[in-house]
Amino acid sequence: MTDELRGIGASLTDSWPAFDNGVEEPQPLPAAPLPAVRPSVALLTDRYELTMLQAALADGTAHRHCVFEVFTRRLPPGRRYGVLAGTGRVLEALPHFVFEDAELAYLEENGIVDRRTLDYLANYRFSGTIQGYVEGEVFFPGSPVLQVEGTFAEAVLLETLILSILNYDSAVASAASRMTSAAGGRPVLEMGSRRASEQAAVAAARAAVIGGFAGTSNLEAGMRYGLDTIGTAAHSFTLLHDTERDAFASQVASLGPGTTLLVDTYDVRHGVATAVEVAGTGLGAVRLDSGDLGGLAQEVRKQLDELGARDTKIVVTSDLDEYAIASLAAAPVDVYGVGTSVVTGSGAPTCGMVYKLVARADSSGVLQPVAKASANKASVGGRKAAARRYGRDGHAVEEIMVTGPDTAVAEWTPQSDDLRPLLAPMVVDGAVDSRWVGPYGVANAAINHGMVRAELPRGARRLSDGDPAIPTVDLRLDDLLD
Amino acid sequence: MTDELRGIGASLTDSWPAFDNGVEEPQPLPAAPLPAVRPSVALLTDRYELTMLQAALADGTAHRHCVFEVFTRRLPPGRRYGVLAGTGRVLEALPHFVFEDAELAYLEENGIVDRRTLDYLANYRFSGTIQGYVEGEVFFPGSPVLQVEGTFAEAVLLETLILSILNYDSAVASAASRMTSAAGGRPVLEMGSRRASEQAAVAAARAAVIGGFAGTSNLEAGMRYGLDTIGTAAHSFTLLHDTERDAFASQVASLGPGTTLLVDTYDVRHGVATAVEVAGTGLGAVRLDSGDLGGLAQEVRKQLDELGARDTKIVVTSDLDEYAIASLAAAPVDVYGVGTSVVTGSGAPTCGMVYKLVARADSSGVLQPVAKASANKASVGGRKAAARRYGRDGHAVEEIMVTGPDTAVAEWTPQSDDLRPLLAPMVVDGAVDSRWVGPYGVANAAINHGMVRAELPRGARRLSDGDPAIPTVDLRLDDLLD
Numbered sequence: 001m002t003d004e005l006r007g008i009g010a011s012l013t014d015s016w017p018a019f020d021n022g023v024e025e026p027q028p029l030p031a032a033p034l035p036a037v038r039p040s041v042a043l044l045t046d047r048y049e050l051t052m053l054q055a056a057l058a059d060g061t062a063h064r065h066c067v068f069e070v071f072t073r074r075l076p077p078g079r080r081y082g083v084l085a086g087t088g089r090v091l092e093a094l095p096h097f098v099f100e101d102a103e104l105a106y107l108e109e110n111g112i113v114d115r116r117t118l119d120y121l122a123n124y125r126f127s128g129t130i131q132g133y134v135e136g137e138v139f140f141p142g143s144p145v146l147q148v149e150g151t152f153a154e155a156v157l158l159e160t161l162i163l164s165i166l167n168y169d170s171a172v173a174s175a176a177s178r179m180t181s182a183a184g185g186r187p188v189l190e191m192g193s194r195r196a197s198e199q200a201a202v203a204a205a206r207a208a209v210i211g212g213f214a215g216t217s218n219l220e221a222g223m224r225y226g227l228d229t230i231g232t233a234a235h236s237f238t239l240l241h242d243t244e245r246d247a248f249a250s251q252v253a254s255l256g257p258g259t260t261l262l263v264d265t266y267d268v269r270h271g272v273a274t275a276v277e278v279a280g281t282g283l284g285a286v287r288l289d290s291g292d293l294g295g296l297a298q299e300v301r302k303q304l305d306e307l308g309a310r311d312t313k314i315v316v317t318s319d320l321d322e323y324a325i326a327s328l329a330a331a332p333v334d335v336y337g338v339g340t341s342v343v344t345g346s347g348a349p350t351c352g353m354v355y356k357l358v359a360r361a362d363s364s365g366v367l368q369p370v371a372k373a374s375a376n377k378a379s380v381g382g383r384k385a386a387a388r389r390y391g392r393d394g395h396a397v398e399e400i401m402v403t404g405p406d407t408a409v410a411e412w413t414p415q416s417d418d419l420r421p422l423l424a425p426m427v428v429d430g431a432v433d434s435r436w437v438g439p440y441g442v443a444n445a446a447i448n449h450g451m452v453r454a455e456l457p458r459g460a461r462r463l464s465d466g467d468p469a470i471p472t473v474d475l476r477l478d479d480l481l482d
Numbered sequence: 483m484t485d486e487l488r489g490i491g492a493s494l495t496d497s498w499p500a501f502d503n504g505v506e507e508p509q510p511l512p513a514a515p516l517p518a519v520r521p522s523v524a525l526l527t528d529r530y531e532l533t534m535l536q537a538a539l540a541d542g543t544a545h546r547h548c549v550f551e552v553f554t555r556r557l558p559p560g561r562r563y564g565v566l567a568g569t570g571r572v573l574e575a576l577p578h579f580v581f582e583d584a585e586l587a588y589l590e591e592n593g594i595v596d597r598r599t600l601d602y603l604a605n606y607r608f609s610g611t612i613q614g615y616v617e618g619e620v621f622f623p624g625s626p627v628l629q630v631e632g633t634f635a636e637a638v639l640l641e642t643l644i645l646s647i648l649n650y651d652s653a654v655a656s657a658a659s660r661m662t663s664a665a666g667g668r669p670v671l672e673m674g675s676r677r678a679s680e681q682a683a684v685a686a687a688r689a690a691v692i693g694g695f696a697g698t699s700n701l702e703a704g705m706r707y708g709l710d711t712i713g714t715a716a717h718s719f720t721l722l723h724d725t726e727r728d729a730f731a732s733q734v735a736s737l738g739p740g741t742t743l744l745v746d747t748y749d750v751r752h753g754v755a756t757a758v759e760v761a762g763t764g765l766g767a768v769r770l771d772s773g774d775l776g777g778l779a780q781e782v783r784k785q786l787d788e789l790g791a792r793d794t795k796i797v798v799t800s801d802l803d804e805y806a807i808a809s810l811a812a813a814p815v816d817v818y819g820v821g822t823s824v825v826t827g828s829g830a831p832t833c834g835m836v837y838k839l840v841a842r843a844d845s846s847g848v849l850q851p852v853a854k855a856s857a858n859k860a861s862v863g864g865r866k867a868a869a870r871r872y873g874r875d876g877h878a879v880e881e882i883m884v885t886g887p888d889t890a891v892a893e894w895t896p897q898s899d900d901l902r903p904l905l906a907p908m909v910v911d912g913a914v915d916s917r918w919v920g921p922y923g924v925a926n927a928a929i930n931h932g933m934v935r936a937e938l939p940r941g942a943r944r945l946s947d948g949d950p951a952i953p954t955v956d957l958r959l960d961d962l963l964d
Contacts, residue, residue: 093680
């Protein structure tokens with residue numbers, strides 16, 4: 001080490017003191033444990049939402065009536081549809097978007113906003129209206145998956161939280177849908193908690209189930225959303241015991257012969273033989289978590305059948321994604337367990353949804369469409385209504401965005417039999433419609449997804465790269481009424 | 483629509499009822515809002531940790547003394563080093579890993595574990611020992627970044643939570659370090675909250691700062707970890723106003739001329755001219771969020787200088803990653819704002835760290851090394867000590883993993899001047915060392931990262947694909963003592 005660097009090593013070696021960071025005084029060590037999470041979600045927010053609020057409160061525009069829309073400009077490369085998830089979580093979070101003493105003190109002490117803004121925040125409750133696509137619905141470029149209407153002040157504050165939730169949850173649900181599609185009728189289980197941030201893992205489990213997964217390993221998600229949970233043992237359990245046989249015997253004694261035994265800690269063939277010896281031919285399943293899963297599944301199926309364990313299922317769980325699942329279609333696999341790839345959106349870990357002001361009242365209170373003109377980021381101004389058009393064979397053919405005079409668009413419902421409207425009320429005058437939240441909301445979202453996916457053109461379910469399954473079509477209200 | 487599909491549309495159209503999901507009775511609507519998060523982190527856990535516990539409690543092995551190690555088998559493709567982040571958050575979470583009435587009731591009512599296990603969980607507090615690399619440290623394949631020692635029961639329960647935190651936080655810190663490296667001395671700001679799950683966004687901001695970022699837009703992260711927060715206004719603020727000039731005037735009146743004005747809502751050249759007219763030549767900065775940032779920055783710098791605003795900085799913020807930052811090295815950019823790419827790990831959204839049992843007591847209480855033999859997932863058994871070896875020029879040359887008799891490895895400290903030990907005590911007999919948590923822990927981690935990155939061979943900071951910057955070398959204790 002150079003002398004300069006040696007100092008570092010020395011300071012680290014020397015009973016691992018805290019560094020002299022030279023910036024601030026050493027802080028007192030916390031007396032009580034720091035919280036792992038805090039109940040208010042109000043500061044899960046970009047600072048600029050609050051500085052914009054401050055300026056708008058000062059100039060009076062904060063109270064202008066506004067319409068914000070959440071949409072994505074494009075799907076991830078090659079994807080044919082997206083799956084909306086997270087709406088229920090947005091609605092669950094809304095009552096917790098409150099600025100209480102701790103939040104206000106932080107904002108004040110750090111000079112983030114002024115007194116007038118603090119007073120506004122202290123009384124903040126969202127009192128506007130939210131409409132959106134029903135959770136589990138598919139979406140395409142431009143689909144207004146959520147519409148938030150209220151004063152600028154109350155609506156702009158929600159931007160970061162809404163996007164955080166919808167972007168991640170929808171990324172997971174979109175990946176999950178491809179996986180359950182690739183799996184055909186075989187169940188797919190979510191077991192990726194360890195590859196997602198700890199609270200994101202709960203959202204991921206929920207979103208995966210909306211995308212068609214049959215269950216999750218995540219207990220918190222099971223508790224909060226009534227999801228089926230799964231899981232029996234890891235390699236560490238086998239290694240803990242003196243022999244693989246001891247481990248299997250212990251697991252069967254504890255969980256019954258219907259359990260799933262992990263047979264690849266040492267030698268798979270030996271593991272399968274021991275598993276059936278210990279559990280009998282009524283063994284529920286064996287799990288393979290390494291190696292060439294297709295070839296291995298063939299061998300294990302043959303071995304199980306020869307041992308008389310014809311009903312013992314084969315679960316595979318090693319680094320699967322939609323392509324690996326598809327490649328195992330001909331293998332004797334009964335259940336897929338997916339981890340990393342589903343919780344990270346299988347190559348598209350966020351959706352790129354944006355929260356854009358599309359209309360706001362002018363100084364005389366009349367709603368005017370607005371849109372920026374930035375390069376590559378231009379968007380269509382004005383509130384949108386949305387509907388999906390169906391062909392004679394019952395399949396979706398177009399995603400229709402309707403624009404026009406604001407009141408007419410807001411009140412529009414399709415008169416034509418081939419159009420299905422896509423925006424449903426979620427929050428009215430600040431009151432959350434509880435049909436869309438909790439376990440019931442998730443169950444409905446999963447059913448909804450199964451139905452709407454079945455309506456897509458056949459090509460939508462191909463895994464290969466392609467264009468969006470149906471085009472997004474902008475229509476003026478006048479054109480529709482013709 | 484076919485008749486079958488028509489029913490769906492009809493049911494959705496018909497005042498958007500909840501679906502008849504045919505599976506469960508309609509549940510009562512929640513009387514009180516569902517919580518957005520819950521204080522206990524104990525169920526952020528894969529179910530199999532609890533079922534393993536149940537079986538091990540029944541057969542007596544639950545109380546065997548164990549050593550688990552967290553490490554990654556490989557870095558993401560092409561990466562030359564990883565950056566450890568999340569350790570402080572693990573330590574902060576530990577006191578909240580408690581099973582209280584709500585958790586126990588869920589586990590009991592859903593038959594997840596038996597009575598004996600419930601009783602164990604009700605009294606659960608981690609009472610073991612944790613050592614690890616200091617947060618901000620770099621790591622390589624095999625580096626034992628965390629070592630957890632205790633009974634099987636107490637240590638296995640923490641697996642999922644520890645991996646969730648370390649895998650995500652380290653993915654972000656690793657990406658962040660490449661970005662700050664590419665930026666040279668220019669500040670890089672984290673503004674990706676909307677592209678990460680809402681609580682993950684807080685962790686991401688923290689990890690980005692450990693990787694060298696100068697601040698974050700995330701207020702919760704600012705509050706919890708004492709980070710500098712940044713942000714002024716979005717396009718919606720300009721669109722809210724009747725003219726861009728009105729918006730700029732309002733912002734300057736509220737935040738002062740030192741603020742950053744977003745000048746690309748309509749026409750950049752016009753926006754810059756208006757910005758300087760409104761704020762004067764003392765304008766703090768202009769922000770460019772679209773278009774060809776390099777070319778635009780040249781033009782804007784020229785325009786600002788001609789207007790006399792020579793000290794007005796240029797902030798760029800559109801879809802930057804380490805490569806885009808590097809490509810702007812010659813452009814007159816003062817500050818980079820990074821969103822999506824840092825919070826999603828710039829192509830590597832999780833680290834692939836695993837939590838492996840490496841040693842456990844046998845039936846006579848003697849610690850024995852253990853390792854599985856699974857294809858492609860074999861690992862070295864036994865507790866490891868770790869040290870980094872330095873060459874004469876002060877740069878790191880090897881990551882050394884020391885194995886041997888357990889007690890000797892546990893007590894090993896390098897006697898040689900060219901070796902720096904890497905494992906520091908974090909938790910002793912269940913007591914968290916508070917030097918590593920809270921704002922102080924983050925500040926230290928960021929400083930630590932700057933120091934250890936400077937020690938890496940020069941090639942480590944290349945963005946192009948390559949091998950790990952230094953090799954991981956396994957040594958037996960006997961070899962070292964020679």
